[in-house]
Amino acid sequence: MACPQADQVRRPGGGFHPKLSLTDTAKAGARVTVPLMLQGPAAAKGHPKLTARVSYDGGRTWKTVPVQRDHGGKRYLTLTHPKKPGTVSFRASLTDTDGNTATETIHTAYRTVR
Known part of the structure; x- marks a missing residue:
């Protein structure tokens, strides 16, 4: 399953913005920079801890x-995709200063190809 829009994997609190091909894929084995954008309440002050997983x-x-x-001050991830083609999924967790947490998971955000 391809990403809904090339270059943008978004959720209400923000999103991951990998640079993808016209077929919504990235190169297996490649080193990729994935810009992160927080928006709405997630971008407000009081969310000092952001954890990202792949x-x-x-x-x-x-x-x-x-x-x-x-x-x-813009946030980003640096990934090195495995050499074997497959899928990439993301999980982001925010924790505010009061200890409240929110977690978003994007399964099969995009595929990697040879």
Whole structure:
């Protein structure tokens, strides 16, 4: 199943914005930068902790990926896709200063190809 719109995998609180091909795929084995955007209540102050995870096996296992910031403060992930083609899924968790949490999971955000 392809991503609903190339370059944008969004949810109400924000989204992951990988640069994908016209067929909504990325290269297997490639190093990819995935910009993150928070919007609405998720972007408000008071959400100091953002955790991102990626799965390459349909969500059976998850790997925590460091959320980085560029010089302008924009968040992004740096992924290295496995050499074997497959799927990429994302999970993001926000925790505010009161300890409230929200988690969003995007299964099969896109596929990787040779």
